[in-house]
Amino acid sequence: MKHDVIIIGAGPVGLLLGGLLGVRGLNVLILEKRSSLPEQSQAIGITPPSLEIMQTLGLAESMVQSGTRIRECQVHGLSGRLGRVSFDEIGGAFPFILSLPQRETMRLLEEHVGSIANVSLRRGVEVVKISSGTEDVIVHAHQNAFSAAFVVACDGWRSPIREMLGIRTQRQHYGCKFVMGDFIDRTAMGDVAHVFFTPAGAVESFPLPAGRRRWIVQTDDAADLIPQVRQRTGIVLAHADQLNESAFAPWRLDCAQVQQDRVLLCGDAAHVMSPIGGQGMNTGFADAEFVAEMLLAILRHGENANAWMARYARERGIAASTASRRAALGMGLGVWRGVPRSLLRDGLFRLLLNGPLSSHVAAWFAMRSLPHNRLRS
Numbered sequence: 001m002k003h004d005v006i007i008i009g010a011g012p013v014g015l016l017l018g019g020l021l022g023v024r025g026l027n028v029l030i031l032e033k034r035s036s037l038p039e040q041s042q043a044i045g046i047t048p049p050s051l052e053i054m055q056t057l058g059l060a061e062s063m064v065q066s067g068t069r070i071r072e073c074q075v076h077g078l079s080g081r082l083g084r085v086s087f088d089e090i091g092g093a094f095p096f097i098l099s100l101p102q103r104e105t106m107r108l109l110e111e112h113v114g115s116i117a118n119v120s121l122r123r124g125v126e127v128v129k130i131s132s133g134t135e136d137v138i139v140h141a142h143q144n145a146f147s148a149a150f151v152v153a154c155d156g157w158r159s160p161i162r163e164m165l166g167i168r169t170q171r172q173h174y175g176c177k178f179v180m181g182d183f184i185d186r187t188a189m190g191d192v193a194h195v196f197f198t199p200a201g202a203v204e205s206f207p208l209p210a211g212r213r214r215w216i217v218q219t220d221d222a223a224d225l226i227p228q229v230r231q232r233t234g235i236v237l238a239h240a241d242q243l244n245e246s247a248f249a250p251w252r253l254d255c256a257q258v259q260q261d262r263v264l265l266c267g268d269a270a271h272v273m274s275p276i277g278g279q280g281m282n283t284g285f286a287d288a289e290f291v292a293e294m295l296l297a298i299l300r301h302g303e304n305a306n307a308w309m310a311r312y313a314r315e316r317g318i319a320a321s322t323a324s325r326r327a328a329l330g331m332g333l334g335v336w337r338g339v340p341r342s343l344l345r346d347g348l349f350r351l352l353l354n355g356p357l358s359s360h361v362a363a364w365f366a367m368r369s370l371p372h373n374r375l376r377s
Contacts, residue, residue, distance in 0.1 A: 003029045004299055006139050006148040008127050008161055010034070012043075012102060013267035013284035014154030015109035015121075019057050020292035022116035026299060029146060030113070030121045031139070033155075037110070040244060041101035041182055044206060044214060045070075045278030047367040048087075048094040049374055050285040060094070062108055067100030068207045073193040073365075075353060076233075077346035078339065082197075083353025089362050097193075097366065099207055102281070127155075130164055132261040150295055151263045154288075157253065159269035167265070168256040173249065174274065174328065176335045178218055179225045181245040183237055185213035195334070197349070198232045199342045202334040204276075212243065216276075218335055250274035250331060252324050258316070259309050266291055270316070273324035276331040282367055283323045287316055290375050315372040322370055 005021055007014045010032035018030045046054075046063065054060040073085040087096050113119050129140035130151065137151045153161035162169070189205065196203040201218035208214055215237065217228045225245060226237045253272035258265045267284030274280075294312055297303040336345050352361050363369045 001147070002136065003027045003146065003148040004150070005029075005295055006031065006137070006146055006151045008139070008151065008153050009155035009267075009269070010106075010110070010121060010123070011154060011156060011267070012105050012109060012281060013288050014152075015106060015113055016053070016057075016285055017152060017154060017266065017288035017291055018113045018119050018121070019059075019109060019116065020053075020288060021295065022113065022119035023057065024292065024296045024300075025118065026296065028119040029148065030119065031125045031127060031141070031146070032121065032123045033126045035124045037103055037106055039103070040246070041103060041208070041214075043102045043275065043278065043281045044099050044208065045282070046098040046100055046105065047278070047282045048090065048092055048096070049367055049370075050282045051094040051098060052092075052374070053285055053289050055093070057112055059108055059112055063100055063105065064094075064098060066104055066108065066209060067098045068191050068209050069096040070099055070191060070193050070207060071096045073195060075349055076194065076196045077349060078197070078199060078342040079346045082346055082349040083358070085353065085358070085362050085365060087362050087366055089359045090366050090368055097278070099209065101208065104209075127161065130161065130263060132263055134261075137262045149262065149299060152266050152291055152295075153263065153269045154266045154284075155269055157268040157272045159265070161263070162255065162265055162269050165260045165263060167260065170254045170256075172252040174251060174331065176218060176331070177220060177247065177249045178216055178276075179245065179247045180214060180216040181225050182208060182212055182214050182243045184241040184243070185211050186238070186241060187213065187235060189213065196233050197334060197336075197342065197345055199337055199339050200232055201228070201337060203229055203232050248275070250276060252328065254321070254324075258313050264291060264309075264312070271320040271324065273320070274327040274331045276334065277327045277365065279323040279327045279367065283320055283370075283373075286319060286373050286375075290316055293375055319370055319372040323367070326364065326370075 004026040007030045131138040194205045204216040
């Protein structure tokens with residue numbers, strides 16, 4: 001059977017793309033190597049533009065009900081409380097950042113995809129080869145082959161498909177490290193996010209659903225999350241309340257191209273950015289929205305494929321590059337260490353958070369001001 005589109009990767013971006021294509025009447029096959037959803041919570045922040053995309057599938061309400069609405073972020077520094085970011089100021093139907101573990105986001109998306117008759121999800125299928133022709137693409141798995149007019153690689157930052165295509169990439173490592181963990185929340189912080197900038201390193205804290213909270217610590221030692229939180233913020237976390245822990249070192253990846261013949265890269269397969277600030281997954285959601293509209297225009301309305309592909313590379317390239325720079329800038333300021341630089345940072349954030357610029361800061365973090373972040377914006 002020849003499909004309209006084969007999506008490789010059933011992460012949040014691949015599942016969203018499958019849903020967006022399916023409700024438009026295209027025949028879609030999603031192939032996923034993993035046999036089940038991930039156990040870890042992974043990414044947690046969903047921005048207002050992404051919720052608007054989810055709303056087109058009728059999923060925004062269930063996601064908001066399952067998540068925690070972050071309407072405010074308190075910022076602290078060496079000299080005390082520096083100010084706050086209030087997302088109430090951005091307006092719209094979703095004046096907040098939704099905290100929802102990626103696993104739950106994927107579960108809701110997978111349930112929706114399963115309700116669309118013309119979309120199929122096959123787990124436990126590893127793609128080993130792709131053969132792209134002038135009119136179709138053959139996707140080879142270990143024991144099967146599948147055919148489609150277009151293939152979209154949503155297979156994450158490692159992207160075996162990107163490697164198979166031989167697409168050149170440029171990587172930039174930022175040279176800082178973090179450790180994060182989710183805890184049962186015994187604090188009185190409620191649904192407010194908190195960021196602590198200290199001479200020893202940054203600490204971030206975000207509410208999660210079901211009475212949990214995520215802590216992220218800038219550190220050189222992956223084993224010192226709990227004592228570092230206490231030392232830098234005075235907040236005592238209990239080992240018995242810790243649910244998980246993982247370490248990461250942020251980096252950036254840019255691709256020389258995001259399309260080869262009839263194969264497209266989407267989401268983290270096309271661009272990787274620092275997870276600090278929550279820009280990456282949401283940039284991928286906007287990629288999916290664009291790709292869905294593009295493939296519908298090409299396959300159902302006969303519009304020029306080359307023109308659409310060029311537009312995809314240009315507009316989504318601008319959006320991803322801007323998001324990457326913003327993530328790097330925010331992280332770069334946050335990881336300043338030492339007293340002199342901490343005091344300088346305190347002054348900068350007091351200026352940004354307590355005057356006419358504060359609304360722009362909220363729009364910046366909510367991805368409202370990102371160029372080309374929505375197809376029709």
